[in-house]
Each structure stands twice: as structure tokens, then as C-alpha cells.
Amino acid sequence: MANKSVVDFEAIKKDLANLPKPIQILDENSKVVDQDAFDSFSDDDLVEFMKKMVWERALHEQTMNFSRQGRMGFYAPTEGEEASEMGTVLAMKKQDYLLPAYRDVPQLIQHGATVTEAYLWSRGHVLGNEYKANSMMPQIIIGAAYDEAAGVGLGIKKNKEEDTIAFTYTGDGGTSQGDSYEGMNFAGAYQAPVLFIVQNNGFAISTPRKKQTAAPALSQKAVAAGIPSVQVDGMDILACYTVAKAARDYITAGNGPVMIETLTYRYGAHSSAGDDPKRYRTEEEVKPWHEKDPLIRLRKVLEDKGLWSDEQEDKLVEEYKASFKDDIKEADAAPKDEVSDMLKRTFEIPTPEMKQEIEKFEAKESN
Amino acid sequence: MSKKTYIQAITDALDIVLEDDPKTLIFGEDVGKNGGVFRTTQGLQDKYGEDRVFDTPLAESGILGLATGLGLKGFRPIPEIQFMGFSFEAIDQIAGQQARMRFRFNGKQTSPVTIRTPYGGGTHTAEMHADNLENFFTGVPGLRVVMPSNPYDAKGLLISSVENNDPVMFLENLKLYRSMKDDIPDGKYTVPLDKANVVQEGTDLTIVAYGAEVNEAKKAAETLAKDNISVEIIDLRTVSPIDTATIFKSLEKTHKVVVVQEAQKMAGVGAQVASAISEDAILSLDAPIGRVAAPNSVYPFAQGEDYWIPGADEIVEKANEILNY
Numbered sequence: 001m002a003n004k005s006v007v008d009f010e011a012i013k014k015d016l017a018n019l020p021k022p023i024q025i026l027d028e029n030s031k032v033v034d035q036d037a038f039d040s041f042s043d044d045d046l047v048e049f050m051k052k053m054v055w056e057r058a059l060h061e062q063t064m065n066f067s068r069q070g071r072m073g074f075y076a077p078t079e080g081e082e083a084s085e086m087g088t089v090l091a092m093k094k095q096d097y098l099l100p101a102y103r104d105v106p107q108l109i110q111h112g113a114t115v116t117e118a119y120l121w122s123r124g125h126v127l128g129n130e131y132k133a134n135s136m137m138p139q140i141i142i143g144a145a146y147d148e149a150a151g152v153g154l155g156i157k158k159n160k161e162e163d164t165i166a167f168t169y170t171g172d173g174g175t176s177q178g179d180s181y182e183g184m185n186f187a188g189a190y191q192a193p194v195l196f197i198v199q200n201n202g203f204a205i206s207t208p209r210k211k212q213t214a215a216p217a218l219s220q221k222a223v224a225a226g227i228p229s230v231q232v233d234g235m236d237i238l239a240c241y242t243v244a245k246a247a248r249d250y251i252t253a254g255n256g257p258v259m260i261e262t263l264t265y266r267y268g269a270h271s272s273a274g275d276d277p278k279r280y281r282t283e284e285e286v287k288p289w290h291e292k293d294p295l296i297r298l299r300k301v302l303e304d305k306g307l308w309s310d311e312q313e314d315k316l317v318e319e320y321k322a323s324f325k326d327d328i329k330e331a332d333a334a335p336k337d338e339v340s341d342m343l344k345r346t347f348e349i350p351t352p353e354m355k356q357e358i359e360k361f362e363a364k365e366s367n
Numbered sequence: 368m369s370k371k372t373y374i375q376a377i378t379d380a381l382d383i384v385l386e387d388d389p390k391t392l393i394f395g396e397d398v399g400k401n402g403g404v405f406r407t408t409q410g411l412q413d414k415y416g417e418d419r420v421f422d423t424p425l426a427e428s429g430i431l432g433l434a435t436g437l438g439l440k441g442f443r444p445i446p447e448i449q450f451m452g453f454s455f456e457a458i459d460q461i462a463g464q465q466a467r468m469r470f471r472f473n474g475k476q477t478s479p480v481t482i483r484t485p486y487g488g489g490t491h492t493a494e495m496h497a498d499n500l501e502n503f504f505t506g507v508p509g510l511r512v513v514m515p516s517n518p519y520d521a522k523g524l525l526i527s528s529v530e531n532n533d534p535v536m537f538l539e540n541l542k543l544y545r546s547m548k549d550d551i552p553d554g555k556y557t558v559p560l561d562k563a564n565v566v567q568e569g570t571d572l573t574i575v576a577y578g579a580e581v582n583e584a585k586k587a588a589e590t591l592a593k594d595n596i597s598v599e600i601i602d603l604r605t606v607s608p609i610d611t612a613t614i615f616k617s618l619e620k621t622h623k624v625v626v627v628q629e630a631q632k633m634a635g636v637g638a639q640v641a642s643a644i645s646e647d648a649i650l651s652l653d654a655p656i657g658r659v660a661a662p663n664s665v666y667p668f669a670q671g672e673d674y675w676i677p678g679a680d681e682i683v684e685k686a687n688e689i690l691n692y
Contacts, residue, residue: 097439126473136439137471141463147429148464151436151444158392158418159440166436179459182429189424345474346509348532351561351608 017216022231022263025238028292030300037242046298047307049237052090053082053295054313056106058320059115063122066328067272073123076103077268080235083294084199084262086110087240091248092167097152098135099145099168103199103266107169111135115327126337126345142174146183146196153192153257165251167195173204175218184225184259191256195247196222198259199234201266202289206280222259234264235292265289338365368550373543376518376551377407377483380525381445383555385415388443391529393420395430395447395483404449405485405544427453431460431482438468438478445529451486451538452495458503465534466509481528481535487579487629488676489542491669497541498666499578499630504536505607505639511535511560512607516581518549520604523558531560540579547582563610565617569599572686573617575640576627577603580659584627586679591686598686606636611643618644618651625657625685629676632660654692657685 025034032038041049060079066072078085081103089107092098098111105118112133121128121137129137139145149168156164174180175198187194198218202209215221222229228250232243240262247258267286269275277286302308340361343354350358371379384391393408399422402409412420423430427448434444448454454461461482468478488497504512513528513535515521521539528535566581567588576584581602588598599617603609618624624644626637641656659677667675 126471129471130473130475141459144432144459144464147432147460148436148439150429151433152439153436154433155437155440155442158437158442179428179432182424182426183432185424185426186429186433342470345470347511348469348474348477349561352610352612353608 016220019217019231022233023239023243024233024236025242026236026297026301028297030297038238040242041238043305043307046302046305049086049090049241050295050298050302050308051316052086052110053237053298054316055320056082056086057295058317059106059109059324062321062324064272066119071328072119072272074102075122075272076105076270077266077272078103078106080265080267080289080293081199081201083237083240084234084264087237088167088197088244088260088262091241091244092165093163094134095161095164096134097156097164097166098133099149099152099166100135100138101142101145101169101171101174102138102140103171104138104169108133108135108138115324116330119328119331120334123331125331125334127334142170143177143179143183146170146174146180147186148183149194149196150183150186150190150192153187153194154190156193157190163252165193165195165248167197169197169199171204172198172200172202172209172212172218173207174198175221176212181221181225184222184227184257187257188225188227193251194257195244195251196227196257196259197244198261199264200261201264203266203270203280205270205275206277208280217261219259219261227257227259229259229261231261231263234262235289235294235297237294237298265292340365369553370548371518371522371551372545372548373518373521373539374405374407374545376522376549377525377539378409378411379551380522380529381408381411382414384445384526384529385411385419387555390441391419391443391445392437393445393447394423394433396423396425396449398422398447403447407483407539408447427456428460431457431465431480434480434482435460435464435468435478438465438480439476443479443529445481445483448482448484450492450496451484451500452498454482454484454500461504461510461534461536462507466507468509469533470509477532478534479532481525481531481537483525483537483539485539485541485544487540487542488666488672489579491672492541494668497672499628499661501536501538501606502630502635505636507607509533510607511605512538513560513605514538514540514578515604516540516543516576516578516602518547519551520558520564520602522551523556524560524604526555527557527560530557535560538578542579558604561605561608561610563613564602564604565613566600566602567598569597569621571597571621572623572625572690573599573601573614573621574625574627574682574686575601575603575614577606577636578629580627580629580677583677583679583682587682587686590679590683596686596690603636609636609639609643611640611647614640614644615648615651618648622651622653623689624652625659625682625689627659627677627682628661630661631663631666632658633663635660654689657689659685
């Protein structure tokens with residue numbers, strides 16, 4: 001018989017679910033719930049946040065249009081995640097090294113890649129992998145970026161680069177990968193300057209968050225690695241930015257890594273390649289998340305302050321979309337990625353066999 | 368010149384690259400204070416400090432992910448995977464990440480990682496410690512696989528591997544670690560990658576081998592010499608890519624070949640050599656290509672190793688079959 005006086009596992013388990021409330025500055029009704037935090041933003045800051053989210057949503061809408069026209073390759077829709085994505089990346093600095101996953105293309109652009117490069121990445125063109133930004137290309141293997149972020153962070157530490165961190169993203173599904181734990185554990189062991197961000201958007205393709213783990217919060221995944229972590233309302237850009245900025249400040253002060261879980265939602269499909277979310281979730285389930293929409297939430301605050309109008313937003317969206325149309329034309333003009341070039345960039349010193357292959361393909365390509 | 372074991376030759380090479388390039392880093396399980404479970408990194412932490420030579424948590428994917436990330440920040444990592452069987456845990460970081468880095472970044476970013484790991488049978492280890500897994504990695508574009516057969520080559524090839532700007536799997540043969548001693552130069556020298564070595568010249572038969580099987584080939588050649596058979600032995604040194612030119616040149620002279628490997632026969636280095644000969648040098652031959660390899664079973668437990676791993680006797684038998692064809 002179990003002896004409760006020695007150990008009460010049920011009580012321990014219950015205690016795990018005793019979580020602090022996710023950090024919030026604006027609630028679902030746009031009410032300020034943390035006045036001090038809210039007051040730290042100027043009107044210009046608030047307008048800038050709004051513009052970034054409008055930009056990301058316009059990017060999404062235009063990309064979906066291009067996708068329907070058959071002009072895109074792989075695309076992971078971002079609608080609903082604007083506060084989480086823009087809020088966190090805006091708190092970073094250009095010298096920081098980004099290790100994004102495939103849904104983090106807007107952050108990659110915000111960090112310094114061009115929209116044209118993002119379109120080329122989507123289409124599967126090598127010029128979509130070369131950025132002026134300090135960044136990897138979006139990672140396809142879930143979890144791998146967490147391991148690599150530990151290495152980049154340790155490199156930053158060894159190089160004694162001041163005011164610089166590595167930051168990386170994964171999703172709720174990504175936290176189930178062993179690599180996400182290994183990466184956090186290594187970063188913790190070396191006290192490397194890394195910010196791990198988990199965008200919990202509710203689904204890994206069709207598998208709901210609750211089926212990924214018995215852990216009450218994904219932020220708890222960092223606990224075993226000795227890393228401080230927190231849940232934040234991922235539909236509140238002010239909270240996402242504030243928490244990411246605080247995390248960055250804490251990390252750059254030499255305190256080791258931090259993990260943030262943003263509670264957000266993917267309105268659309270996993271990818272634009274024909275996945276239908278109606279197969280695994282109901283409209284009723286999605287509706288409350290639309291009511292928490294990050295754009296609606298901040299827009300209301302701005303309108304109340306007389307800082308924003310529909311006309312202004314429509315004009316911005318039009319401008320953004322026009323520029324995306326120019327960007328895709330630029331992507332259309334990218335030169336063909338020749339097989340000889342693929343061979344040439346496999347090794348610095350090609351093998352003798354590859355030299356022959358290169359010659360063979362160059363002869364074909366010059367015809 | 369000093370007499371050095373295979374292990375000491377490796378330690379020598381690591382010492383030299385740590386001294387030469389401040390961006391080199393050595394890390395892995397137990398490589399620090401303990402000097403590695405085989406003492407290949409002995410004394411290096413004391414000499415270069417914990418910043419350059421350090422222990423890691425026990426997780427192979429984490430170790431190689433750390434290497435990938437450090438590579439992105441301009442370091443030249445030399446991680447150790449304690450036993451090659453443990454590299455299964457890190458296949459994504461090797462094949463999915465490091466080997467693709469130059470390709471992905473259009474040549475602008477590379478992954479100059481040299482992964483050192485011991486493999487090979489004959490020392491009666493626990494399961495998953497001795498397996499010859501080179502066959503998994505020779506099929507990975509963007510990755511070199513280097514398998515030295517003696518202390519001299521181990522030192523020179525390791526320095527070349529570290530200095531190479533692309534990822535290299537550097538496979539160290541467990542049985543050779545302490546069983547061989549060579550006179551090797553004390554200072555820096557290199558042995559070129561991608562180049563096979565003609566270990567001994569001969570006119571009647573070519574034996575192509577690598578790793579510990581080179582010694583078996585030498586023993587076989589001695590036996591065959593008693594029957595006045597002159598054997599040419601080629602040590603591949605790098606098994607991906609394979610230096611086919613050296614093999615083809617030899618076949619023009621001997622017209623007969625036996626390809627030897629310690630690994631299981633299927634889809635491996637020997638098959639690649641045989642395929643290259645079939646494709647581009649078949650007319651040099653006047654007998655079928657002979658192959659000696661381990662059976663296609665799962666790698667044996669310790670007690671089965673001695674009779675499972677192909678040795679000199681099997682090579683002699685196959686050589687006679689080819690010579691008498």
C-alpha cells in the first residue's frame with residue numbers, strides 16, 4: 001500500500017498545475033491590466049507596434065494570394081500570431097543571431113532579410129537562404145534549431161560579444177522533440193546567452209497541444225534545464241515585447257538563457273499545401289481566439305487615443321501589398337539555380353567525380 | 368621521430384591544431400579532466416584550458432548541435448562522439464545540418480566540424496560500441512569520411528581534416544588504438560584527404576582495403592607471397608569520396624582485384640568501389656571483382672566478433688579464387 005505520509009504524488013502532481021497567470025498588459029477587451037508597463041510605451045511606440053502587425057497580416061494575406069495563384073512554394077500561415085512574432089522580434093537587436101523555424105519568416109524579415117529573399121526561400125531557391133541578417137534560414141527539422149542555438153550562444157559567449165544573444169523559435173509540437181530539451185540543457189549548462197521562444201499556437205499540424213504532453217505548461221519544459229521561463233499572452237503584443245525585452249536584458253547581463261512560451265493561435269492551416277483545419281477543429285473552437293485577435297486588441301487602444309483610423313490602416317495595407325507585388329517580381333527575376341552550381345557548393349574542394357559532373361552539367365547548361 | 372601509438376598520434380594532432388588555430392575547440396563526453404575514455408585528449412585541457420577543451424552533457428545530438436552552432440559563429444569545432452554507435456543519436460546534426468551548411472548558405476557559410484569517433488571490432492566491447500557504421504555516412508553529400516589505418520596516417524589525416532573547411536567524420540579504429548606503434552615525425556605534417564595510398568606495390572592482384580583491414584591485407588599478401596604471388600595493396604584512407612583513379616591505375620597493371628571491408632557487405636564502401644570499377648574500369652579486369660566483407664547480420668555481441676570479422680584467411684581464400692578464375 002502506498003504510504004501518503006512518506007510521499008503524496010497526487011499532491012505533487014496537483015502542485016504542478018498551480019501556475020501563475022500568463023503575463024498580460026492589455027486584456028481581451030483592450031483594457032490595460034498593467035498600467036506601469038503600459039505607461040512605458042509612448043504613443044509612437046504603440047503606433048509602431050500596430051504598423052508591424054498590420055504589415056505581418058498584409059504579408060500573410062498577399063502571400064496566400066500568391067499561393068492561390070501558384071506563385072509560392074512552401075508557406076506556413078502566420079495569421080493570428082502577429083503579436084507573438086512581432087512582439088518578440090522587435091525586442092531583439094540586429095547583432096543578435098536568429099535561428100527561425102518555418103513559421104518565423106516575418107521575424108526573419110524584421111531581423112534584416114528581404115521579402116524577396118523570403119519569397120525565394122518559399123519557392124525553394126538558394127538565393128532565399130542568403131541574408132544580410134544574422135540568421136539561419138528557417139529550420140525545417142523541429143528541435144534542431146534549439147541545439148544549434150546553444151552552440152551559437154556559446155560562440156557569442158566565447159567571442160565575448162557584448163550585448164548580443166542567440167534567439168530561436170519553435171512551436172508547441174517542437175517542445176516534444178528531444179532536441180529541444182538537449183538544446184536548452186546545453187545552453188543552461190554553459191550559461192550561454194540564448195532566448196528560447198515557444199510559440200504555442202495550439203496545434204502541431206492537427207495534433208492539439210494537450211496531446212503533446214502532460215505538462216500543464218510548456219514553459220515548464222525549461223525548468224528541468226534550470227532555465228527561468230514564463231508564459232505570456234501571445235495575443236498581446238505589448239506583453240510579448242515587454243517580456244522578450246526583459247528576457248534579453250536578463251540574458252545580456254550574463255545570467256544565462258531564458259525560455260518564453262507565448263500563448264497564441266494559428267487561425268489558418270498548418271501550411272498552404274492543402275491542409276484543411278476543419279478536419280481537426282470546429283469553428284466554435286476557433287471563434288474565441290478571433291475575439292482575442294492581436295490587431296483588434298491594440299487597434300481599439302489606438303482608436304481611443306485618436307492615433308489610428310480605418311482609412312489610415314487601409315492605406316498602409318495597400319502600400320504594403322503593392323510593395324510585396326514588387327518583391328515577387330524581383331523574385332521572379334532570380335537566375336536559375338544550375339546543377340553545376342549545386343555541385344560547386346557541396347564542397348569547397350570538389351571531389352574528382354564531382355569535377356567531372358560539374359563539367360558535364362556546365363556543358364549542358366551553356367547550350 | 369618518436370614511436371607513437373595510434374592514440375598518441377591523435378593526441379599529437381589535436382595538440383598541434385589547438386596550438387595552430389585559436390578557433391579550434393575540443394568537446395565531448397569525458398574529454399576534459401578525464402582525457403577521454405581512451406585518453407586521446409589527455410593533457411589537452413591542462414594545456415589549453417577549459418575554454419578550449421571541455422566536457423559536455425551526455426547527449427550526442429546536443430554535442431553536434433553545439434558544434435553546428437559554434438561553426439556558425441566562426442569556430443572550428445572538433446567534437447568527440449564517445450563510440451560510433453552513439454552517432455545514431457545525432458544523425459540529423461551530421462547529415463541534416465552540418466553536411467548541408469555550405470550548400471544551404473550558397474557557399475557563404477560553412478560547417479568546418481571534424482567529428483572524431485572510435486569504431487571497429489575485436490576489442491570485445493558492449494553492444495553499439497564497435498559497429499562499423501561508415502556505410503551510413505558515405506552516402507551523405509557534403510560530408511567526408513576518413514578512416515586511417517595506422518598512427519602516421521591518423522596524425523596527418525586528422526590535421527588535414529581539421530584544416531578542411533567542410534565537415535569530416537574522422538573514424539578511429541578501436542583495435543588499432545593501442546595495438547600499433549609507428550615512428551612518426553614529432554612536428555606538424557599532413558596527409559592529404561581524398562587520396563588513397565599504395566601501401567605496397569605488386570603485379571598480380573590488387574587488394575583495396577581501409578581501416579584495420581589494411582593490416583589483414585598485409586598479412587594476406589605475405590601468405591600469398593609464399594606462392595610467388597605479387598600483391599598490390601591500396602589503403603583508401605578517405606572512404607568518401609573514394610580515390611578511384613589510384614585504384615584504376617593499379618588495375619591496369621594487375622587486372623585482378625579483391626575489395627575488403629570490415630563492415631557488413633550490403634550497400635557499403637566495397638560496393639561503391641566495385642560499382643566504380645564496373646562502370647569505368649571493367650575492361651582492365653580479366654576476372655570478376657572479389658569482395659571480402661562481414662556477413663549481413665546485425666553486428667555481433669562481443670563473443671562473436673572474433674569469427675565474424677573478416678580476416679587475412681578470408682582474404683587469401685578470395686584472392687586464390689580470383690587468381691584461379
